[in-house]
Amino acid sequence: MRRRRGPRSAYDRVVVVGAGRAGVAAAEELRRAGFRGEVRVLGDEPSAPYDRPACSKGLLTGHRRPSDVRMPVLDGAEIDWHLGRRAVHLDPDARIVTTDTGERFGYDGLVIATGARTALPRDWPVGEPGLHTLRTLADAWALRGALRDAQRVVVIGAGLTGCEVASAVRTLARDCVLVDSSPYVLGRAVGETVGRLVTREVARDGVQLRLGRRVTGLNRRRRGWLVELDDGDELLADLVVTTTGERPDVDWLDGTGIDISDGVRCDESLRVLGVEGVVAAGTVARWPNLRYSARPRRCAQWIAALQQGRAAAHTLLAGDREVPPVTVVPRFWSDQYGLRIQVCGELPEHAEVMVTELRPGRRDVARAGVLVGYHDDGRLVGLVAVNAPHAFTSITRSMLATTTVTVPAPAAAPVTATAAVPAAAPAARRLAEAS
Template sequence: MAGVSDQQGGDVAESIVIVGAGLAGMRTAEELRRSGFEGKIVLVGAEDHPPYDRPPLSKDVLRGERDDTALKPADFYAEQRIELALGVPAIGVDPTAQTVKLADGSTLDYDELVIATGLTPRRIPDLPDLAGVHVLRTLDDAWAVRADAATARRALVVGAGFIGCEVAASLRERGLEVVLVEPQPAPLASVLGARIGMLVGRLQQAEGVDLRCGVGLAALSGAGRVAAAELTDGSALDVDLVVIGIGSVPLTDWLADSGIELVPADTGGGVRADAVGRTGTEHVWTVGDVAAWTRDDRTRRVEHWSNAGDQAKVLARALIGAELPAAKAVPYFWSDQYDIKLQALGTPRPDDDVQVVTDDGRRFLAYYAKDGKLTGVVGAGLPAKVMKLRTQVAAGTPVDELPTGP
């Protein structure tokens, strides 16, 4: 078959354009082929690199242990008849004409469009343009940080979320002095709450990181290259490398005036869609970090590596009218810092009731609960204990029925 019937208008889809050549976009193309779609697939990417894995950027790549994080070998795309349009960002879409406009002035026609543009890093406004100051989102970003780290002595990492904590760990493992600043009371406080955040902070401090919470970056200075930083508490630091990791926002600017519905920025942003990635605009779908899917009357984005693949399986099958896969009952994410893997199952929230059931001073296990029922499990350095609780998390088991102690 050359194409398959789509689920929005009943027409035969001959051409699918996927804008965003990251994990979500690549997995969607892969799942379309696996599900039987034989028409044209074009994967559009703003970067020159073929689709690659991002989690290693703040770890293996930054430490200099690997360069290549490609998701597939080069011949995969030819074998699967997936056209790559790389180094040409999409700058607009016309849903009426069913075309995508690219930065080089060309356009692509589509029968179905999948938006998978992901995120772009937040920036601190009004900072001077100095060498040695970085964000970390792309492979080129990681190479640039690594190059500066080779000669740097003291680094400032701004933001103690997952990226900031991982960057701090990698730079310490490279032998740099590291100052890690976070405006909140503890690392990861906005995700896991202050209590567990403090345990993550304890790990960073044990590895020699100068962790400063309740403080942010006020100013940078230097003659062409960063040499000093001023923090919001008035303290001054001599630094020759700065990495800013204060979160990211959905990359949706290119959709302005398209009529495709976006979620307001103050409620998370992203492209609004239903439970299978279908937007309110005919023949337009969305997947991955940029996608705000609606489930159980709640619209939200999920910025986890495993979620991108899970969504791609659902969207690809929904788009071509195939049977949907079984729903993933338990979300999962992780972060590698030093020799510790921090893992989370379920939907732990900062305002949940938290019970630390194991803590040896470095490794720990904690239960998250709402109204006495388990909502999530977070563990550090205890992978077997975490994963054994998947069934209990899925069932919302009462916490008082769970094992406690070592």
């Protein structure tokens, strides 16, 4: 018999629950690390793994088809795919995952990467024709078909997904109304400064904005929908798309003893607290990202999910051995209304904000190019760029090269240690002077 190669591991069978970006990354990384045991991936959708951010982009406008957004998987990885199976129960003592098909999957090591699910008010008529959510590939394709005959669309929620949907609707020459309780769009994603600048461009594109308003009623009519707002205004629409929020997909972990109060509670290396042989990654994981804070939080971004999935695989294979903390830098981008929006790092409310206009004097600041840096104690911790891709890339290289770890002190406030590399703040100032 040939001896197995690769790292010594106590595991022969690893089950990955979740076939999104984090789950696939974890399965691939197990093979890259030399793990030769069984790797089984359970996915609740019947389709092959795909690029979820594409659901609110090219799929809606018809520029891309479902086959165009499939996620490439490592060649020769020898992964056993079990798609169309939703995990409904975990027995951590027996180490068994049960699915809605009644199948039981035993494991030695487990990766939880179930992501999040759409969260809607209980009194909304979910399932009625013309009311759409946008979470899965099937959701996106159904909405694409419905948009063909629609003339007026109401989008509830002006976050990243909601604004991308509204942009796609306008690209198709449909009337669009965007509703959100915030006074500006993209507030959580890009901060107030850029949010207000982008709001002007959204309105200039022809989207009818109902900002600072909440939906109080959603009623199906003989033809279309009636959306009632808290100021008494009523909106008529052929279609309603809600992108109001999501919650971690953790119901199947109820009763396991795992802290699932806001996702799956993990340590700094993504080990799930309270159980053995289990790690978590992606949107569902709540862990202390010591690059920024010792407070456990979730990060719902594609690049972070990729990095967490890979890191979780190494943590799992390490067993009880000490591994480095997982310190990812949140990053994402979006193209909408002719704007290239890019974000790197965190955007704390208490940070000092520095705005750099690439073409000072232009009234359309966002379209002309702008950089907004967020500084905390003199350190650049977040950067938002609009139509400034080259400057964004240059500065983020410095941000990514800066290694920062926040170590929880036993009695007082956290102590921050930063590697001796050039800080990104001077780069932002040089850019401001050059422009």
